[in-house]
């Protein structure tokens with residue numbers, strides 16, 4: 342048997358990280374077991390459809406590295422992979438269930454259904470359809486009314502009045518449900534579109550899906566699904582319900598807790614590799630302690646059995662830490678150079694000339710990768726390597742140490758320039774020269790270094806000064822020292 346898993350989002354908005362996490366688990370299971378991972382669009386809720394979100398779904402999967410083997414944009418042997426293009430299949434399944442006595446047309450008006458619901462509420466009973474159309478007489482009357490008003494029927498499942506169905510879930514174990522509490526639920530709406538319950542079952546069967554990993558909010562619907570599987574004579578796939586993701590306050594993860602879309606994380610400067618790692622550990626663990634796990638290791642070790650049952654917390658600080666680890670230690674330097682170049686190309690102001698010098702970035706990366714956690718911090722941290730237009734003010738240059746002493750600052754900058762003329766241009770020698778100069782001037786080394794730092798970089802917080810000066814080169818440093826000297830005087 343070939344393992345086939347799927348990610349089946351409803352295109353109702355920008356993909357949410359919680360939702361993508363189930364995609365990630367489905368992807369990992371398929372790759373672990375040498376199977377296929379499929380993308381299917383569940384666009385049957387026409388009222389909530391956001392057409393713009395469709396391309397964003399594939400884009401977010403691709404960005405995260407969740408390549409799929411079949412899908413709406415790439416096709417495959419079991420297409421179409423968009424539910425609105427498969428209506429005939431759901432309608433055929435519903436007809437079959439009607440013919441075999443497991444479903445029926447319900448012609449009741451929405452006003453009547455509202456009244457029934459209100460009555461159930463008044464009697465403090467669970468709000469259920471009263472099954473009028475389940476009986477021939479009631480159905481005939483409702484049909485006459487509906488036809489007079491030009492309304493079409495829905496198809497409801499004829500839920501048995503007693504019995505038990507049992508959900509066997511590799512994560513949650515075995516859960517029996519009493520079917521007597523289950524409504525005669527709608528499978529096909531009056532516009533001919535199916536509800537989720539019918540649609541996904543028909544599709545998973547047609548697409549030979551072997552394992553469904555979905556959020557645990559679907560557990561309460563699972564007994565209905567088991568009834569449909571039974572009536573259609575379909576052997577259910579493995580149904581695994583992954584724990585929901587909560588914010589640190591214990592509420593369902595939402596905008597309130599910060600970014601929720603994959604694109605927001607991308608734009609804030611998270612690496613797809615780090616987000617992959619982070620999401621893979623929300624509700625799953627390798628051994629309860631290992632935090633940094635590569636995609637290859639996830640694929641090698643992933644198993645449904647290690648998915649936990651309890652809700653999992655989304656810890657944004659941990660994600661930021663993890664992103665820093667990926668930048669510092671995990672991503673090979675040539676790849677990091679490419680990421681930095683892309684970021685600088687995109688984020689530098691237009692005054693900074695393009696294309697960005699890749700060679701220069703390669704020199705800068707080792708200096709700054711230790712110090713940034715997000716790619717979005719990179720441009721402001723290293724712009725002075727890429728432009729000679731520094732915008733310091735006199736106050737910034739003087740700083741605390743030289744405040745009110747512009748003449749001393751000017752003399753110090755001049756002395757630095759003089760000693761820079763014939764020092765060997767390596768960071769060690771530059772540092773040694775400036776230390777002995779500080780001695781000579783009777784200045785604190787730290788004060789002198791700050792002055793030089795602002796003079797050559799335009800800012801107070803920078804990558805290591807002497808390494809930066811080495812990369813900038815003697816000429817550019819001398820030019821900046823002289824400009825700074827004339828600014829303070």
Ligand code: GLU
Nearest residue numbers: 349350351383541554555
């Ligand atoms: N369309 C459903 C959703 O987005 C899919 C659930 C499932 O994976 O079956 O929640």
